[in-house]
Amino acid sequence: MGPCRWTWSVSSRCVLRSLLARLQTAGALGLRKRLSTAPSSPLVCIVGSGPAGFYTAQHLLKHHKQVQVDIYEKLPVPFGLVRFGVAPDHPEVKNVINSFTQTASSNRCAFYGNITVGKDISVEELQQAYHAVVLSYGAEDNRQLGIPGENLPGVYSARAFVGWYNGLPENQNLEPDLSSETAVILGQGNVALDVARILLAPLDLLRKTDITASSLKAIAHSKVKQVWLIGRRGPLQVAFTIKELREMISLPGTKPLLHPSDFEGLGDVIKDLPRPRKRLTELMVKSALEKPSEKDSARWASATREWGLKFLSSPTEVLPCADGTRVAGIRLAINRLEGSGESAVAVPTGRFENLECGLILSSIGYKSLPIATSVPFDAKQGIIPNTMGRVHNVPGLYCSGWVKRGPTGVIITTMNDSFDTAQSVLDDLCSGRMDPSVPKLGFQSLRNTLQLRGVHPVSFSDWEKINASETAKGKEVGKPREKILDLEMMLRIQLKPARGVT
Structure with missing residues (x-):
């Protein structure tokens, strides 16, 4: 139950119960004596x-x-x-x-x-x-893929990548290699879409955010032009929400790659889905099967980047380059579904597909x-x-x-x-x-x-000094804040007198 279950506050009810209990076990004089010392x-x-x-x-x-x-x-x-x-x-x-x-x-x-x-x-x-x-x-912590090659250079957890562009101190030395044109994200949740959007978003959009200066610089030199989001099950089991999907579909300079064959025949089951899942699936079906508007068609025709959803695929091995020094691709097992809805289970068919890529981000969950x-x-x-x-x-x-x-x-x-x-x-x-x-x-x-x-x-007032420093630095470059990445610098700032914050 939620916080509004009581008309009285918890403290008032507790006081009343306490008084009743004391009246049952003590006389008036004893009660006054006990109440003379308030409980901690x-x-x-x-x-x-x-x-x-x-x-x-x-x-x-x-x-x-x-x-x-x-x-x-x-x-x-x-x-x-x-x-x-x-x-x-x-x-x-x-x-x-x-x-x-x-x-x-x-x-x-x-x-x-x-x-x-x-x-x-x-x-x-x-x-x-x-x-x-x-x-x-x-x-x-991150859930491990548990497949050969997952520790090769070029493979990162989405958690670490998100921490890198968001200023988490422990991830500031990540230095992800963005020199490949194709990136693969393993997972189809909101974090996966966030990562794909940051990789593909126009720099003018990112410059106005609190993304860290170092990651913005790296993304500005990124060669990534295509991002695939891999899911082991089908369109009816994706974990992202409609808001994030809309953002990806309308992302300037990018084109969605939604294969019609993945969505054909879903019309019969959509009507029986819960409302959030129904609206989400309808948007995917519309984007994949219906003719785009003139505006979208023109925008996609001029797009220089693209992203897509690949279903019924499970990673089985990260493929190394010829000299074995870094990732060159990923091997995917092709699945079929047994069951339906949220309880559907991905079952391997025995077929495989190799997908070339130079960057793999694992977004299969935290732990x-x-x-x-x-x-x-x-x-x-x-x-x-x-x-x-x-x-x-x-x-x-x-x-x-x-x-x-x-x-x-x-x-x-x-x-x-x-x-x-x-x-x-x-x-x-x-x-x-x-x-x-x-x-x-x-x-x-x-x-x-x-x-x-x-x-x-x-203390929280110490944090407010750090906050003031970050927002001041951000204002200088037209951002909400410029996050401080170094723990020692944070501690030095909080030791300064309030008037001395810079």
């Missing part, structure tokens, strides 16, 4: 400052008037995939940062960046310092990693086992976001999921499963420990 505020720690972390904090602060929330982040900057995952040409999606900033500005919320939980501080130490710990650290041996982890599913966000067999420990449910869904999915986890925390406070009267000191009890370990936390 619930202290909640959230690990990860991406959408899952901030939405969890937002719900807690809104529905409990005494709770104190501390958000820990390994980087000196907040917002996770909103900053490092959302495509540069989708600034409207990043507007959620405004509400996250409002949450972080609450006097009951604190941000502590530059702290890696599991390295600088342990989960167990956090559990000692807080009444509740919520793990929202996302999915930081979460275990954070501590004391925290249960399902390695097969890549999640922390939980029920409504409550970690199994570990009272006081919770999870939200991708580490809770897997790397699926869009930002609103994460919002609702995080609200559910926050509600579990509130319900446990209200029911007595969690006792906020037990003394906890939160960050104050960890400050000296971090200092002794050479860790220098970054």
Whole structure:
């Protein structure tokens, strides 16, 4: 259930329940004596400052008037995939940062960046310092292809490529080779379309975004003119959404390659599809089978770049060039489908196809990693086992976001999921499963420990100095911001007095 299930706030209901319980067990004098000492505020720690972390904090602060929330982040900057995952040409999606900033500005919320939980501080130490710990650290690893040649130069994960053009510090030395005319993206989700769009988008469009200066320079010299997006199943199973498909179809200077044979006969099944899938499929069918408008026809005739969808194909081997030093192509197994809809399974036919390319980007999904041996982890599913966000067999420990449910869904999915986890925390406070009267000191009890370990936390006001520096540099070149890529530089900027930000 969502946040509006109660008319009263959680804190009001908890106070009432507490009073009734005390009246049943104590006389009026005893009650007054107990109430003379107010119980401590619930202290909640959230690990990860991406959408899952901030939405969890937002719900807690809104529905409990005494709770104190501390958000820990390994980087000196907040917002996770909103900053490092959302495509540069989708600034409207990043507007959620405004509400996250409002949450972080609450006097009951604190941000502590530059702290890696599991390295600088342990989960167990956090559990000692807080009444509740919520793990929202996302999915930081890639699913492997598991095929020969996937480690050849020229093969990259889409996650690393996205991090490269979005300024994620760990990916700044990626230096992808864009010297080939043909690129292959393995996967047909929104991330795959984002990557294809960035590879093919006109430079004038990208120059107005917050794409990093170094990646913009590399893309300006890119030789990529053709991009294929490979899917193991068919058009009815693609994972991208209609908004992203529309953008690709209307991308200036590019032409879509949608083969009519892939879409013939779908008219009979479209009418029975759920509305989002129906609209998406109708757009693909229209683009593939119907005669384009004069405007589209003229635009595609003058296009210098192209992209296409290739279905029923699974990668089986990355093919090396003659001297074996880099990728030269990919071998694809041709599939057929058994079953229908989302449950359809790709089955190999025994036939293969070789596709020449000099760049391969794997976009087959992210995966979460275990954070501590004391925290249960399902390695097969890549999640922390939980029920409504409550970690199994570990009272006081919770999870939200991708580490809770897997790397699926869009930002609103994460919002609702995080609200559910926050509600579990509130319900446990209200029911007595969690006792906020037990003394906890939160960050104050960890400050000296971090200092002794050479860790220098970054506050939200420190981040605002970094933010001011980035936006100022961006303004100079007509961009929303020029992201700082170097961690040491970030830390130097946050040490400057506010008036000295440059």
